[in-house]
Amino acid sequence: METEKYVSFTTGSAGDPSKTIHGVNLGGWLVLERYITPYLFALTECDVSENPKYHVYPGQINLPAFLSDGKGENIGPECPPVAGDYPMDQWTMVEAFPNRELARKYLDRHWDTFVTEEDIVRIKNAGITHVRIPVGHWITGNIEENER
Numbered sequence: 001m002e003t004e005k006y007v008s009f010t011t012g013s014a015g016d017p018s019k020t021i022h023g024v025n026l027g028g029w030l031v032l033e034r035y036i037t038p039y040l041f042a043l044t045e046c047d048v049s050e051n052p053k054y055h056v057y058p059g060q061i062n063l064p065a066f067l068s069d070g071k072g073e074n075i076g077p078e079c080p081p082v083a084g085d086y087p088m089d090q091w092t093m094v095e096a097f098p099n100r101e102l103a104r105k106y107l108d109r110h111w112d113t114f115v116t117e118e119d120i121v122r123i124k125n126a127g128i129t130h131v132r133i134p135v136g137h138w139i140t141g142n143i144e145e146n147e148r
Contacts, residue, residue: 046079
């Protein structure tokens with residue numbers, strides 16, 4: 001007997017809410033998506049420096065507490081955009097930094113603040129039954145030497 005290659009299921013009817021799927025997508029967190037987090041891709045010289053001064057945008061919804069006063073904004077003559085085109089994806093973003101350690105610091109700040117433990121509790125308390133979390137292929141550890 002051949003094993004099923006795909007999982008199949010049926011959704012509940014309106015009369016049986018216990019079988020209804022309530023889901024949310026956490027896109028833009030572990031795999032950066034420019035259309036979800038465009039501010040991450042608008043790199044300035046201040047972002048890629050040894051002592052970064054992170055920028056914020058008016059109305060930015062996931063503002064880290066340490067920038068919540070709005071004084072982290074660094075768009076202007078003191079912090080010009082990085083040379084060349086803005087990064088298009090996570091790969092080209094990392095390449096925009098002078099070294100991997102600075103890129104990691106920038107990404108860690110995002111990963112630590114974009115979705116928090118408090119957010120997960122709120123998702124659970126809202127009755128969400130399914131959470132989609134996009135992850136990159138590199139999570140399996142199959143990383144080529146030039147991808148490090």
